[in-house]
Amino acid sequence: MVAIQVDDLTKTFGETVAVDELSFRVEDGELFGLLGPNGAGKSTLINMLVTLLRPTAGTATVNEHDIIEETAAVRNSLGIVFQEPALDEELTGEENLAFHARLYGMDRDTRRRRIDEIFDLVGLEDERDRPVGSYSGGMKRRLEIGRGLLHEPSVLFLDEPTVGLDARTRRDTWEYIQRMNDEAGVSIVLTTHYIEEAEQLCDRVAVVDDGDIAAIDTPDALKESLGGDVVSLTVDGPTTEFTRQLEDRPWVAEYATDDDTVRVTVDRGAERIADLVRLADEAGASIASIDIHRPNLETVFLSLTGSTIGERSSASGAAAEPALGRTDGGQQDRTTDRQSQPAPTEDDR
Template sequence: MVAIQVERLSKTFGETTAVDDLSFRVDDGELFGLLGPNGAGKSTLINMLVTLLRPSSGTATVNGHDIIEETAAVRNSLGIVFQEPALDEELTGEENLTFHAQLYGQHKADREERIDEVFELVGLEAERDDPVGSYSGGMKRRLEIGRGLLHEPSVLFLDEPTVGLDARTRRDTWEYIQRMNDEAGVSIVLTTHYIEEAEQLCDRVAVVDDGEIAAIDTPSALKDSLGGDVVILEVDGPLSSFCSRLDACPWVMEYATSPAQVRITVEHGETRIADLVRLADETGVAIASVDIHKPNLETVFLSLTGATIAERESNTPSDANDSALEGTRSSKTADQRASTTSVEDDE
């Protein structure tokens, strides 16, 4: 069953296109990620899906309800945790949830039962009567996530849910988000610019850049699309014979050289170290060190866009591709296999 269906959705502001002709779906119960730098269009897309912005063109449904024609039904179907905190810190945790439940018209008996369930779900039973201003950053985030689930929505939107949290609290929050998805069975759409967050949490990830989705797939499939691991050899000696041997190896997908380094792309790099050491020894090349770089979503983003997420946010052109390809490149150039596709309301 489809929780969200987006068809050719666009949003322009004057001459600026923030979201450009996007089409994708989010399945029921899926934890779906939108990965990209700040300014890529993620929040604009979310704001359209939660009916806070009207699209310039295209259509979308949330839980089967049209975001333009059925705004009230859409809002009743979703919960959202905004990037900026939206709790009243002078109220207790329970008072915050009670106020939210009243806005959704929940009857007192149902409201009290549901609030108990939410506090248990987010692990804040002992702090429910404490002022929110006394909560840690992670506790506030958990309460906001619980509040988003209070009215039992079909879809929960999390807009950069761990921004501003320290590394330990961020990981704790990841655990709670995963548990919400598993135990509550709610579909979750998460925007993030943290590579590890997308890899850790998401069933599928859409790589978002400049208002477009460059690729969409599972994290493992996106990484596999790069074609393998990169084995980096720090070397000493003439490389011509060694490179000739690499050309003849069917398991070598790609390689690049510089005066003291060879970067070799192979599948399951750790299983090929002995073979590479043997080839180097047979051709008179001394190896000073060996390192294996496994693909992650950062390298996927770099491959698809020509820049890292940090470089996109700072508008600094990337020279990473050039440095990676410096020197002699084998004719064994791996095809780009990243799958592409035409493809941020509480109250």
Template sequence: MVAIQVDDLTKTFGETVAVDELSFRVEDGELFGLLGPNGAGKSTLINMLVTLLRPTAGTATVNGHDILEETAAVRNSLGIVFQEPALDEELTGEENLALHARLYGMDGDTRRQRIDEIFDLVGLEAERDQPVGSYSGGMKRRLEIGRGLLHEPSVLFLDEPTVGLDARTRRDTWEYIQRMNAEAGVSIVLTTHYIEEAEQLCDRVAIVDDGDIAAIDTPDALKESLGGDVVSLTVDGPTATFTRQLEDRPWVTDYATDGDADVVRVTVDSGAERIADLVRLADEVDAPIASIDVHRPNLETVFLSLTGSTIGDRSSAVDADGDTTVGRTAGSRRDGAERRRRTATTEDDR
């Protein structure tokens, strides 16, 4: 059974297109990631799927239930952990779970059994009687994830689950998410702007940009779609002239300028062997190379190749504007056919 089916789902706010005719599916038991910068439309999409926000157009089902016509059934089928903490810190861990269980109408025996199972699953049995205010950030996040699983949902939504956690706690949280996906058998939809998080956790990843999906596939397939190593060059001279030198070179798969105008990223069939060729091309147009870095592609370079910017650049632009409204104006929407043409991998290709 398909856990989530989305068909042409759209959300606009006035002239702003926040989510633009998205179509994709999440398979039963899959750990599916939505990777993109702040302001890309990820949370807007999640809010529609959990029935907190009504779509402007399109349809979607969660566990077979229509998000418009069967809202109660959808909500009973899912669990959600929001980006912002939502625990009562004056209550104990057990009291927080008990309150949530009562809201779902669990009887006393079922409630006690599920609470015991959740504390065992998230590894917080020793802290169950302690006030949540005394928990560490990682412990609070684990309890929230456990609370989302308390009523045994078919689908669990995790909206930026490790934001604000230190590196060690973030990795520990990844382990719990993977464990719960395997042991509870629940389908998980995770939104994130952390490259490593998407690569480590997700069976498949949808790269989200400007309210649209640029590509969907496994992390490995997305990286392989770039066709080779990425060479980053800091150019001391006319980058536009240098990039024109890269056109029609059979060993150049792709190239793009980074957020800094003097940085050019070139995807080639063999990075170490092509450095000399790149330096020669730069010398021919009097654009000396100040520095060179060769690395295997990751999802950041995939995002850059598809959108022309890094996730960090996009997030910084949103923060600088002081506006978290996602999307773009209807008049500036990119043509869908052109986007699909240049996208390396899409759901339709599978």
């Protein structure tokens, strides 16, 4: 069964096209990544899929439920982990999960069973009775991910799940996300601007830029599409004769020059260094330095868009696109208000 089907989905805000006729599908059990900078349209897309925004045009289904005609069924079949924290830090971990379970109408026995399973799944059994305010950042993120799985959804949406975490905690969180996908069997859609996160976690990645999908495939296939390693040679003197020599070589996929640097794309770059140095010598060029860059998803993004993700984010500005769950310029769409949340009683847990 297809977890998510998207056909020509579009969202405009006045004259601004935030999402431009996107079409793709997410397979059942797949860990699918949306990789792109701030303002690319990732969160706007997710907000439509979780029924927080109504599309301007196009259609989509989540777990075979239409996002416009069957909003209640869509919401019941998915879980969401917002980019911004959404836990009540005055309640314990167990109380947070118990309250969430009540929102989904779970009976007491089901609540207790699922809460026990979630604490075991995210490795927080020893912390369940502590106030969430005393948790580390990584522990809070794990609890939020577990909470998103509490009602056993078919699809889990994670919006920038490791933003603000240190490198060690980020890697630990990746491990838990992978474990959720493997053990819970849930389809996961993850938005991120971290290259390594997409490479490490995702079965397939959609490269999102300016409201459009520039490419979609497995991380390995996207990197292989560039044609090999990029060998950068800094040349003392003119590069014209050297580049002319490169034109006749079948093992050179492509080359480009930038001031005194020549970038050559070849298979097995380390094995071709001697050949490149020989050609430069025959052309009367002196090589000052050589670097080998193996393709990653940053290289793919640069090749597809002409800019790095960091450059795109800086150009668009951090506030160019609302985070997941924000649809009105910063006011987060919440199903509950913290001050209206009663502390769970013993029978509620």
